Amino acid sequence: MFEKLEEYPVDPIMIGADYFAQDPRRDKLNLTVGIYQDQDGQTPVLRAVKEAERRLVETQMTKSYLALTGDAEYCAVLGQEILGAAFGADWVAAQTSGGAVALRVMADLLAQMPEPPNVWLQTPTYGNYVPILSAAGARFAAVPYYDPIARQITFDQMLAGLNAARPGDVFLMQGVCHNPTGADMTPEQFAALLDLLEARGIIPWIDLAYLGFAQGFDADCAMARQVAARFAECIVCVTLSKSFGIYRDRAGALFVKTRQADRARMHRAVSAIVRASASHAPDHGPSVVRTILQDQVLKALWLQELDQMRARVAQVRTAIAETEVNDFGTQELAYFARQSGMFSLLPLTEGQEKALTAEHGIHVVKGGRVNVARLGSGDIGWLIRAVHAVRAQA
Incomplete structure (x- = not known):
């Protein structure tokens, strides 16, 4: 066979x-x-990670399953840390096994919609996007983002390419440092991109992976916060492997902002897709992250190490x-x-x-x-x- x-x-x-x-x-x-x-x-x-792990070993009372969408406290703490004031009750959140699983859950959801949208990608982009979208059966297309020979962003060509998108399509972009080019959009370019997405009814989907490696953790969250504050519907995927140095411990999350009428249905959809694929997310890495973010001394130590x-x-x-x-x-x-x-x-x-x-x-x-x-x-x-x-x- x-x-x-x-x-x-x-x-x-x-x-x-x-x-x-x-x-x-x-x-x-x-x-x-x-x-x-x-x-x-x-x-x-990281020293902050070691200390958080020590505390977990001493205080953790169970290894029982979490909910399919993971630890609600972890999701809330992380959502507030990354999305700031834009994060609240209008979000559906799920703890995931790194950012790749968050991406796959969303790819599955989009592919299973009655009228699947097109997912628009930057070129070049993260090498795992196409395999993830293909495995899910999602529709996707690409627009130019960077010319490696000229060594510059092809911003006008990217905007022109997005003119082919339909209302309800999705644009999968990346936060600072995540794009393989190393070339991030200027604030003015990013604002122009958001203007176009809003005008054309395109849903922004931002993938965050290297928060803290550009200007610092808080500053690097600015792109996601702008998206979250501006759009009634948007998607944010996060991996914390790099920011916390916990690559093998798979700490990530999916955040989906929806209108109130759609929120319960979205939560059920995300739960069902998680159950049918990755099922319950591992919790050690996320518990480390939650412990650090909830303790001001540990958080200060972590930010110092991240800055280094x-x-x-x-x-x-x-x-x-x-x-x-x-x-x-x-x-x-x-x-x-x-x-x-x-x-x-x-x-x-x-x-x-x-x-x-x-x-x-x-x-x-x-x-x-x-x-x-x-x-x-x-x-x-x-x-x-x-x-x-x-x-x-x-």
């Missing part, structure tokens, strides 16, 4: 990590998977630009210093990207995405030399 199994599409992020593992060379550099690493190449457990991670990423970006100028006299990668978060796209053609790996041992995600947080000080010159070498090829 299984000989009839067809090939499934492979996540470009995961396949990049697999290729790195299979590379027999000792001199190789892995810039694929989106995890934070310190200068020593470690992904540390953000500062290291910003320092690496600055070092890339400065090293290229000082050692090579060029500024082909100067845009790294103007961008934020872990990711940027190298200005490479497909052939040059392959040469980067084949000839220089530098592994990147397909499309040229690199995780700058995985660069040590000794790796920066290596990357710059390799990029210059492959770009010089015909």
Whole structure:
């Protein structure tokens, strides 16, 4: 029977990590998977997380199931923290196993609607969106967002592409630092985008994954708060893996803002979809998050550690630009210093990207995405030399 199994599409992020593992060379550099690493190449457990875990071990009285939509207190605390004054009784919330499950629950819901909307995506975008939407059977299309060769956002083309959207369609965008390009919209561009979405009756769907890695946690919530305050219907997905360094503990949430008449029906729909798929979400990571956010001392410690991670990423970006100028006299990668978060796209053609790996041992995600947080000080010159070498090829 299984000989009839067809090939499934492979996540470009995961396949990049697999290729790195299979590379027999000792001199190789892995810039694929989106995890934070310190200068020593470690992904540390934050001190605030350790303390919250200690308290949980001492005080937790049961491992019984939670509701299908998870811990209501966790959802309320997180909703207020991220969405601020815009969060309240007009939201349906669910604790999820990371952001990917929140995305899948919403993709299933949209696909199962009597008249399924089209989900509009930025290009390039997060590599798992298309597999998630495809597996759910959701309809989707793409609009251009960024030109990696020109190294700039194609904002006017994105707005023009959205003119093909119908009222009731959904635009899946990303919060700061989440887009693989590292290039975030300016406040003016984001305001213009929201104007268009509102005018055309398009539902905003914002995915948050790297809160705190651009300007700080509170400032990085601004995009989601604007959406939440402005639209009667909107969707917010959250993963806390990066912000709290709890990648394997799967802490996330889904928030859906609805009109009052639709709220109970939406809650039942989300519960039914969760039950038929991921079922009850794991609770250790979310309990850690809730414990930290509800204790001012722990929260202050966490924000301090998050700022330290953000500062290291910003320092690496600055070092890339400065090293290229000082050692090579060029500024082909100067845009790294103007961008934020872990990711940027190298200005490479497909052939040059392959040469980067084949000839220089530098592994990147397909499309040229690199995780700058995985660069040590000794790796920066290596990357710059390799990029210059492959770009010089015909």
